[in-house]
Amino acid sequence: MPTEVILPKVDMDMDAGLLAQWHVATGEHVEKGAALFDIETDKAAMEVEAPASGIVGHIVAEAGSRIPVGQVVAWIYAENEEIPDLPPGGTISGDTGAAEQEAGRNEVAEVPQPTAPAARGSDEAGAENDSGSPRPRATPAARAAARKSGVDLGRVAGSGPKGRIQADDVMRQQPVSSGPAAVAGLSEAAPPVDWAENQRPLAMTRRKGRAKGHPILLIHGFAADASGWAPLEKALGDAREIIRIELPCHGRSPLVRIGSFREFTRMMVRAFDDLDVAQLHLVGHSLGGAVAAAIADIRPRRIASLSLISPAGLGPEIDGATLYGIARATRTDSLAPWLKRLAARPDAISHDFAKAAMMARMEPELRAAQVELADMLFPDGTQSFDLSAAMARVDTPFKIVWGRQDRILPWRHALRAPDVAGLHLLDKAGHIPHIERPEAVALPLLENFRTGEIPVQQR
Amino acid sequence: MNAPTRQPDADIRELSYSEAIREAMGLALERDERVVLMGEDIGVYGGAFQVTGDLVERFGADRVMDTPISELGGAGVAVGAALTGLRPIYEFQFSDFAALAMEQIVNQAAKMRYMLGGEASVPVVFRMPAGSGTGAAAQHSQSFEAWFGHVPGLKVVQPSTPEDAKGLLLAALEDPDPVVMFEHKLLYKMKGHVPEGWYTTPIGKSAIRRHGKDVTIVASAIMVHRALAAAEKLAGEGIEVEIIDLRSVRPIDGDAIIGSVKKTGRLLCVYEGVRTLGIGAEISAMIAESEAFDFLDAPVLRLGGAEAPIPYNPDLEKAAVPQIPDIESAARRLARREV
Amino acid sequence: MSDDNRPFAIRKYDAARLRDALRKMYLIRFFEEGAEDSYMRGLIHGTMHLSIGQEASAVASCIGLTDEDKITSTHRGHGHCISKGAEVGRMFAEFFGKEEGYCHGRGGSMHIADVTKGNLGANGIVGGGLPIAVGAGLTAKRLNTGAVAICFFGDGANNEGAFHEALNMAAIWKLPVVFICENNKYGMSTSTERSTAVKNIAERAVAYAMPGHTVDGNDFSAVAETVETAIARARAGEGPSLIENLTYRWRGHSKSDRNRYRTKQEIDEWIARDPIQRFRKELIEHAILDESEAEKVATEARQEVEAGIEFAKSGTAPRVSDLARYVYAEENA
Numbered sequence A: 001m002p003t004e005v006i007l008p009k010v011d012m013d014m015d016a017g018l019l020a021q022w023h024v025a026t027g028e029h030v031e032k033g034a035a036l037f038d039i040e041t042d043k044a045a046m047e048v049e050a051p052a053s054g055i056v057g058h059i060v061a062e063a064g065s066r067i068p069v070g071q072v073v074a075w076i077y078a079e080n081e082e083i084p085d086l087p088p089g090g091t092i093s094g095d096t097g098a099a100e101q102e103a104g105r106n107e108v109a110e111v112p113q114p115t116a117p118a119a120r121g122s123d124e125a126g127a128e129n130d131s132g133s134p135r136p137r138a139t140p141a142a143r144a145a146a147r148k149s150g151v152d153l154g155r156v157a158g159s160g161p162k163g164r165i166q167a168d169d170v171m172r173q174q175p176v177s178s179g180p181a182a183v184a185g186l187s188e189a190a191p192p193v194d195w196a197e198n199q200r201p202l203a204m205t206r207r208k209g210r211a212k213g214h215p216i217l218l219i220h221g222f223a224a225d226a227s228g229w230a231p232l233e234k235a236l237g238d239a240r241e242i243i244r245i246e247l248p249c250h251g252r253s254p255l256v257r258i259g260s261f262r263e264f265t266r267m268m269v270r271a272f273d274d275l276d277v278a279q280l281h282l283v284g285h286s287l288g289g290a291v292a293a294a295i296a297d298i299r300p301r302r303i304a305s306l307s308l309i310s311p312a313g314l315g316p317e318i319d320g321a322t323l324y325g326i327a328r329a330t331r332t333d334s335l336a337p338w339l340k341r342l343a344a345r346p347d348a349i350s351h352d353f354a355k356a357a358m359m360a361r362m363e364p365e366l367r368a369a370q371v372e373l374a375d376m377l378f379p380d381g382t383q384s385f386d387l388s389a390a391m392a393r394v395d396t397p398f399k400i401v402w403g404r405q406d407r408i409l410p411w412r413h414a415l416r417a418p419d420v421a422g423l424h425l426l427d428k429a430g431h432i433p434h435i436e437r438p439e440a441v442a443l444p445l446l447e448n449f450r451t452g453e454i455p456v457q458q459r
Numbered sequence B: 001m002n003a004p005t006r007q008p009d010a011d012i013r014e015l016s017y018s019e020a021i022r023e024a025m026g027l028a029l030e031r032d033e034r035v036v037l038m039g040e041d042i043g044v045y046g047g048a049f050q051v052t053g054d055l056v057e058r059f060g061a062d063r064v065m066d067t068p069i070s071e072l073g074g075a076g077v078a079v080g081a082a083l084t085g086l087r088p089i090y091e092f093q094f095s096d097f098a099a100l101a102m103e104q105i106v107n108q109a110a111k112m113r114y115m116l117g118g119e120a121s122v123p124v125v126f127r128m129p130a131g132s133g134t135g136a137a138a139q140h141s142q143s144f145e146a147w148f149g150h151v152p153g154l155k156v157v158q159p160s161t162p163e164d165a166k167g168l169l170l171a172a173l174e175d176p177d178p179v180v181m182f183e184h185k186l187l188y189k190m191k192g193h194v195p196e197g198w199y200t201t202p203i204g205k206s207a208i209r210r211h212g213k214d215v216t217i218v219a220s221a222i223m224v225h226r227a228l229a230a231a232e233k234l235a236g237e238g239i240e241v242e243i244i245d246l247r248s249v250r251p252i253d254g255d256a257i258i259g260s261v262k263k264t265g266r267l268l269c270v271y272e273g274v275r276t277l278g279i280g281a282e283i284s285a286m287i288a289e290s291e292a293f294d295f296l297d298a299p300v301l302r303l304g305g306a307e308a309p310i311p312y313n314p315d316l317e318k319a320a321v322p323q324i325p326d327i328e329s330a331a332r333r334l335a336r337r338e339v
Numbered sequence C: 001m002s003d004d005n006r007p008f009a010i011r012k013y014d015a016a017r018l019r020d021a022l023r024k025m026y027l028i029r030f031f032e033e034g035a036e037d038s039y040m041r042g043l044i045h046g047t048m049h050l051s052i053g054q055e056a057s058a059v060a061s062c063i064g065l066t067d068e069d070k071i072t073s074t075h076r077g078h079g080h081c082i083s084k085g086a087e088v089g090r091m092f093a094e095f096f097g098k099e100e101g102y103c104h105g106r107g108g109s110m111h112i113a114d115v116t117k118g119n120l121g122a123n124g125i126v127g128g129g130l131p132i133a134v135g136a137g138l139t140a141k142r143l144n145t146g147a148v149a150i151c152f153f154g155d156g157a158n159n160e161g162a163f164h165e166a167l168n169m170a171a172i173w174k175l176p177v178v179f180i181c182e183n184n185k186y187g188m189s190t191s192t193e194r195s196t197a198v199k200n201i202a203e204r205a206v207a208y209a210m211p212g213h214t215v216d217g218n219d220f221s222a223v224a225e226t227v228e229t230a231i232a233r234a235r236a237g238e239g240p241s242l243i244e245n246l247t248y249r250w251r252g253h254s255k256s257d258r259n260r261y262r263t264k265q266e267i268d269e270w271i272a273r274d275p276i277q278r279f280r281k282e283l284i285e286h287a288i289l290d291e292s293e294a295e296k297v298a299t300e301a302r303q304e305v306e307a308g309i310e311f312a313k314s315g316t317a318p319r320v321s322d323l324a325r326y327v328y329a330e331e332n333a
């Protein structure tokens, strides 16, 4: 007899909830107590745990739909139990609402359900929407641009208030011209791409906070951009202001030739200084983690807390092949296999996810600049810089979050971090825990922020 | 060969806004026997705001007629005279008093042509000194443009410059239908270039007073000048504001606004009338319904008069209508995507 | 009784009442001079309409009223206001836009009211008060309060539709209203000859079947007597009356008047007919007070006005955040 999984009542006056996201796929094994899916109500968002161990035989409610309390959403079968073709009670579709399906077709319908982590809007748009629809918050111009270019708004990080996606947030996700890129992809050995430097300041976007507290500064990793923070931003909530700076040669930041990690860091410190913020919580991922550690070392008094997610700079090993694979890929099909290496579960990276990621990297110049950058930072697939000494000097609240299944930077590097750093090792997470398990990453981060906001004497 | 020398003051003749209106009325009285001016104290007194000035001396009390304090009657007489062949310009001493004449303007003048199946014409012009800022409090400071703009059959204009004041008044005189012209009291003394002779400024056409790519401001009357001052400051911050001077409230120049919003993606409406159910509401709705909708990259904002009568106390009075810093900060917030 | 040839007011009112009437006339005069002075010093914004020269009409018309009786006033209303018992300090405070003003700085000169004293307010709209006074008359009749409504308006207002509509309704319903037209010869620049078809505005009473009287508005006693008769008629349920007080404003219509429509000579002639001097002389003649007592009344009034200006200057400015207060009842709290 399979175990039924229902949408539970988690809130006093709740009669339905939005099934926001599944953490498992049909056919997968789950342990009792593991996160099964996320639900959101008007007031809260939370994980629902598996009521039994076994195989998820049927998922009968789609992510993104609004489900009445008590309704069955999945069936878990015992290890040796036979799984019938049809679920015991049939499938339900939830009520996304015809109007929304219509209006949101281009954004929501293409979202790679159920596993793509960045599937939803960049902020609480879903929670604020009465119908519970996870429509991203975006301006009409952004929607029009997304429609035209096929960009999935669910993957775009908004730079407007409350994370609203603006037209130019979409623009930078779309290819400058699809022609040459497609041609380049066809030839076996793409000719080296010439690119020119430009001297703009680094791209910075902010989302205002609802309450007091220091702002959070997010620094992404190699070959990523600010849009990758969307799931974590959502998990972090909207109390604090969020600032994102994009690394040189990434996202909307200018393409520049950089001779050393030191020089790279210096550019970031300059952008940091331009922020004109007294104190902030610094969060960095991977290469961004190393940069964050360097900034914290240089500007210790302006850092309220430091949180590093799978940071670089703690050992020589790195999966160089993946870095180059991602940096060079000219189309989705060549990018996807590399992206899959980032996640704990390869199927977490759907084709659509990869397609959207490719959209953001269509500029040959950007790719060429990133390849050069990788050559400089990671020669022969080795991390050329070491930040363990810098980290040892950190004296603000300091946490490191790492995925146990990280195949790019081994989590054991964390053991070289100073003893003051709290270490959170996440299961079912690869190199991108902030995308794979945003809530689990947010938890220690928020704790870190809170500690960082308590006056030193009272800590 | 020498470059031809320009006449030094060939086209820089400056008049005040009220002088420009007076010049228009003078030209009309000279050119067309059918033109008469009517209103309270427009004769020897020269008008409450000295707009008619010396016209009574030039054209006589038969054509520059002081009426008793009888707005309903006066406006109605003007309507009747227009219906039967005269070309009256009726001056309300303050636009507020048009409330006493609503009947004749709204029920009679505006609808006459239609009710009579196109067989009648009411070419009357109502001049309305309007707006706050003079310390005259609740019954002498209102901005009724939107009221009249709500009435099919009327045309409503609101010049912001001396040149347009003259041009729109002459256009109103040439127009076969009733035209209501709002003149902002604080603009009467403003000077500007005014071409000589008879010319018209088309009714229903706005004017772009400043070009910019970041934010569109649609403003009217004195708000155009406040918006320009705000834009100047914002330019120093790298924010380029485009300013559309509405000029006509009815018909409204939709194409110009839609075109500009398509370019900037951001719209701020600035007007002195009460914010709710005002000109800004109409413009916002128009944009929402238009092809410019897809180009909006921020919510449309309205800056209008407070939801209160105009207060007497000078600080309250200032706070009751948009001022330069209000416009500046609203446009800045739009440009910086803080809204 | 009939052998008493003294003027009506002297016969009718006791010395204290008459002295108070003189005091009020001085208060009006000095209040307006003080307002004018403050305006010229840039302490007051906006404009103002001064009734200097018309004090007898205001005070004599109100001398028989209680706080239960109502008045509606005009843009030229300071005199009516003081006659109905307003404090000059709070009036100045209103002029200065202060919270202590009668309208908490919201209304200014043209809207001063004191509803607690039966003063329903000045009015920025010519003729605006006429139907309102009829409404007050209707209330008095319906509720049987015995109150009357005195409706002040200018000669200019008698050409507004509201005048005719109001008089007609007051007459058909026999309401306790006394319409008092302060005919100062001009509505702004337009003389009654040019604006009004009848010679005396009181003649218009005929059209509405009510008594009409034209009175020397600078003769305190004559005004008091005529109004008293009309009030008695109103209180007796016999309906409204129309009284025309002939008077003159010494100052221009408002601050922007260049006096191009009247002659210096005309103005001087009327200044010679100062209603305050005339009343003061009358009181002295009839031994209500002597010269030095009269002077004392004037001096005290002057001091009251000076104190009022100081009171107003030290008043509190309204908070800008209270801009929309008083728009609706719930905002009053």
Ligand SMILES: Cc1ncc(C[n+]2csc(CCOP(=O)(O)OP(=O)(O)O)c2C)c(N)n1
Residues within 6 Å of the ligand: B040, B069, B071, B093, B097, B100, C075, C076, C124, C125, C126, C127, C153, C154, C155, C156, C157, C158, C184, C186, C187, C188, C253
């Ligand atoms: C309905 C209306 N029309 C015009 C005015 C402008 N206005 C204010 S006072 C005034 C003259 C009023 O004359 P009158 O009634 O004789 O009163 P006075 O000023 O002589 O005391 C005018 C035309 C107004 N306030 N309201």
Ligand SMILES: [Mg+2]
Residues within 6 Å of the ligand: C154, C155, C156, C182, C183, C184, C185, C186, C187, C188
């Ligand atoms: Mg008068």
